[in-house]
Amino acid sequence: MSIWLWIIAALAAIATLAWVGLWAARRLSGNAPRFRDMSYGVAFGYALALAAIAGGVWLWMKPGAVYFRWAVMGFAICAVAAFVFRLAGRHLGPERLKRQFRKMPLTAAFGILVIILYAVVAIFAAWIAPHGQEAVLGAANVVPGGDPAMGGDPAFPLGTDRIGRDILSRLIYGAQNTVGLAFATTLLAFFLGGALGLLAAVVGGWLDQVLSRGVDVLMAIPSLIFALLLLTIASVWADGARGLMTLYMVLIIAVIDSTRVFRLARSVGIGIVVMDYVEAAKLRGEGMGHLVFREILPNAMAPLLAEFGLRFCFVFLTIASLSFLGVGIQPPLADWGTMVRDLAQFINFAAFAPMVALAPLLPALAIAVLTVGVNFVVDWMLHRSSGLKS
Amino acid sequence: MGSVIRIVLQRLALGLLTLLIVSAVIFGAVNLLPGDFAQAVLGQSATPEAVAAIRTQLGLDQSLPVRYAQWLWDAARGDLGVSFAQANFASFTGRVDPSATVLAQIAPRFANTMFLAGVTAAIAVPLAVGLGILAALWRDTAFDKGANIATLSSISSPEFFVAYILILLFAVVNPVLPSLSNIFPGMSFGERLEKTLLPALTLTLVVTAHMMRMTRAAILNLMAQPYIEMARLKGMRPLRVILRHALPNALAPIVNVVALNLAYLVTGVVVVEVVFVYPGIGQLFVDSVKLRDIPVVQACCLIFAAAYILLNLTADILSILSNPRLRHLK
Numbered sequence: 142m143s144i145w146l147w148i149i150a151a152l153a154a155i156a157t158l159a160w161v162g163l164w165a166a167r168r169l170s171g172n173a174p175r176f177r178d179m180s181y182g183v184a185f186g187y188a189l190a191l192a193a194i195a196g197g198v199w200l201w202m203k204p205g206a207v208y209f210r211w212a213v214m215g216f217a218i219c220a221v222a223a224f225v226f227r228l229a230g231r232h233l234g235p236e237r238l239k240r241q242f243r244k245m246p247l248t249a250a251f252g253i254l255v256i257i258l259y260a261v262v263a264i265f266a267a268w269i270a271p272h273g274q275e276a277v278l279g280a281a282n283v284v285p286g287g288d289p290a291m292g293g294d295p296a297f298p299l300g301t302d303r304i305g306r307d308i309l310s311r312l313i314y315g316a317q318n319t320v321g322l323a324f325a326t327t328l329l330a331f332f333l334g335g336a337l338g339l340l341a342a343v344v345g346g347w348l349d350q351v352l353s354r355g356v357d358v359l360m361a362i363p364s365l366i367f368a369l370l371l372l373t374i375a376s377v378w379a380d381g382a383r384g385l386m387t388l389y390m391v392l393i394i395a396v397i398d399s400t401r402v403f404r405l406a407r408s409v410g411i412g413i414v415v416m417d418y419v420e421a422a423k424l425r426g427e428g429m430g431h432l433v434f435r436e437i438l439p440n441a442m443a444p445l446l447a448e449f450g451l452r453f454c455f456v457f458l459t460i461a462s463l464s465f466l467g468v469g470i471q472p473p474l475a476d477w478g479t480m481v482r483d484l485a486q487f488i489n490f491a492a493f494a495p496m497v498a499l500a501p502l503l504p505a506l507a508i509a510v511l512t513v514g515v516n517f518v519v520d521w522m523l524h525r526s527s528g529l530k531s
Numbered sequence: 532m533g534s535v536i537r538i539v540l541q542r543l544a545l546g547l548l549t550l551l552i553v554s555a556v557i558f559g560a561v562n563l564l565p566g567d568f569a570q571a572v573l574g575q576s577a578t579p580e581a582v583a584a585i586r587t588q589l590g591l592d593q594s595l596p597v598r599y600a601q602w603l604w605d606a607a608r609g610d611l612g613v614s615f616a617q618a619n620f621a622s623f624t625g626r627v628d629p630s631a632t633v634l635a636q637i638a639p640r641f642a643n644t645m646f647l648a649g650v651t652a653a654i655a656v657p658l659a660v661g662l663g664i665l666a667a668l669w670r671d672t673a674f675d676k677g678a679n680i681a682t683l684s685s686i687s688s689p690e691f692f693v694a695y696i697l698i699l700l701f702a703v704v705n706p707v708l709p710s711l712s713n714i715f716p717g718m719s720f721g722e723r724l725e726k727t728l729l730p731a732l733t734l735t736l737v738v739t740a741h742m743m744r745m746t747r748a749a750i751l752n753l754m755a756q757p758y759i760e761m762a763r764l765k766g767m768r769p770l771r772v773i774l775r776h777a778l779p780n781a782l783a784p785i786v787n788v789v790a791l792n793l794a795y796l797v798t799g800v801v802v803v804e805v806v807f808v809y810p811g812i813g814q815l816f817v818d819s820v821k822l823r824d825i826p827v828v829q830a831c832c833l834i835f836a837a838a839y840i841l842l843n844l845t846a847d848i849l850s851i852l853s854n855p856r857l858r859h860l861k
Binding site: 180186190205357358361367371373374461462465466467468481485489501502508509513516520 | 549552553556557560561668669672673674680683684686687688689690691692695696698699700703704710768769770794797798801802805806816817819820821823825828829831832835836839840843
């Protein structure tokens with residue numbers, strides 16, 4: 142209960158601060174228009190921001206708040222990296238690229254930087270990682286941080302897991318497995334959903350009706366629930382073969398997600414089919430392939446590309462969630478969702494050694510940073526293509 | 532008024548039809564399994580008695596439509612069958628436990644999940660709508676931009692990431708809340724609430740972000756309307772313009788968003804329940820998936836799908852009721 146009293150007291154203090162501050166500013170500035178016309182709500186906002194900054198500084202000074210300092214430092218590093226990246230983009234490279242960077246918000250620059258970094262790590266994982274993803278290296282449960290006094294080992298900067306595999310190496314290979322599989326699944330979903338959606342738009346009639354109603358039914362079941370049901374059945378089919386299970390998972394998620402792609406591709410396609418140039422192509426006697434790939438697809442590219450980014454995030458999060466639940470990507474492949482689940486109990490020792498909590502949080506953070514980055518880029522793309530300014 | 536009832540009834544019938552088709556999909560998917568269904572599910576180590584029991588229980592000698600009709604009829608009467616794991620267990624002990632039915636397993640867990648969803652909704656809905664109004668009021672300020680980044684990040688993070696960060700902060704470093712939600716019958720409401728708070732907060736963070744963004748967008752959509760400009764030119768305060776003129780008109784989309792996000796809770800609840808070992812239906816679902824306990828998986832799937840369809844239906848009906856133009860069709 143005392144927590145609520147504290148919150149109420151803090152709010153009252155902020156409200157008083159806003160009132161006193163507004164009054165003082167009006168007096169001191171000789172009733173300048175800026176303060177004369179400022180409403181109490183705006184002043185309260187400023188007081189709230191001031192209180193938040195003061196609270197942040199106080200937390201930073203507190204010796205126990207390690208995670209807060211790490212979070213602030215991480216945020217600052219991300220912001221600086223994004224800023225430097227955008228600065229580099231504005232001054233290096235060809236003119237067309239420079240123009241892209243000129244109006245880019247910092248969040249989008251951060252997203253692009255993240256995507257490039259992840260792609261590099263995923264492609265060159267075998268060269269970057271110090272150990273193999275399945276290599277059991279002897280010492281189990283080595284604490285992250287590499288400090289021997291705390292139970293760490295400089296050879297394993299992020300420690301080892303329960304059976305002695307290097308966490309850093311598995312994190313790096315995870316980029317290859319988790320992101321790679323999610324990317325492949327999204328591509329598959331796009332080929333399936335996009336092709337059928339455009340086909341439904343071009344052909345229309347009963348084919349459109351059948352496909353659309355089928356998609357309606359599949360979309361009435363929540364996707365994670367449906368995926369879990371189908372995975373149960375797939376596990377009976379695969380009968381313990383782990384590689385086969387991973388393949389089935391990719392196929393199942395691709396089919397479930399292709400329903401969402403179908404919806405968008407169909408609605409975009411229907412808007413384009415009625416255009417005059419499509420009519421002209423039809424009258425010219427062009428075939429179905431030409432109509433879909435040469436007339437409709439190029440004009441549907443922008444919304445489909447933005448959808449690809451969003452869809453990738455969904456697929457990536459679904460795969461990570463399924464792996465976390467233990468029914469997604471199967472061991473011994475290194476994968477971020479499985480790593481979080483396997484390392485989760487380390488979090489209980491965080492009160493004694495703050496570094497320990499990093500072991501389960503880093504793979505989860507790796508998932509979050511990529512989806513946040515992709516979302517930032519998609520947000521910017523949608524904002525730019527819709528021409529929205531407010 | 533008569534037209535409203537007719538529209539609502541139409542939607543209800545459509546929802547029921549959807550549920551019927553979905554149940555057929557769920558049933559059909561399970562029957563894709565090849566060969567001897569019972570043997571395949573139970574594995575090689577199953578006793579012949581268990582296999583035989585399941586085979587008679589499922590009526591595998593009958594044709595597919597007959598079996599579907601039987602299953603649907605039983606499910607409608609509340610008989611969801613016997614769990615495979617329990618049937619296998621009973622064949623070893625030779626004793627049939629009356630609590631082995633799927634319904635007996637699901638019922639208490641369903642109540643727990645509803646409690647979790649209820650607590651989440653009670654925190655998330657007022658918070659999201661309030662913050663959404665503030666973001667619309669202070670648009671393009673530091674508050675709005677900060678809220679944009681924060682909500683986008685929280686939408687994009689997997690639920691278990693948010694969950695473990697909350698556990699780290701509120702259960703390990705500052706032990707104020709329990710990290711495991713061991714709920715059992717006979718607990719007092721306060722105790723129950725305390726154990727539910729951390730999973731509820733996790734879900735709140737994920738759901739609030741979505742609702743807040745959509746509330747903000749719904750209000751901003753209206754800000755270019757002539758009547759808003761009129762209100763502003765009258766000299767009304769910005770907050771009053773939003774509360775008196777924008778909010779009532781944005782109610783339909785906001786109600787829609789709230790219901791849709793509660794439907795999203797249905798999916799989110801699975802992962803969160805596993806993280807906090809919350810004894811809800813999502814936890815049971817995941818366990819049954821791993822055990823290949825098909826009757827339980829089918830039943831959970833049906834319940835989740837029904838909840839999802841019901842909430843979507845509610846969103847639909849509420850948005851009709853809150854919009855006079857849809858209420859009086861020409």
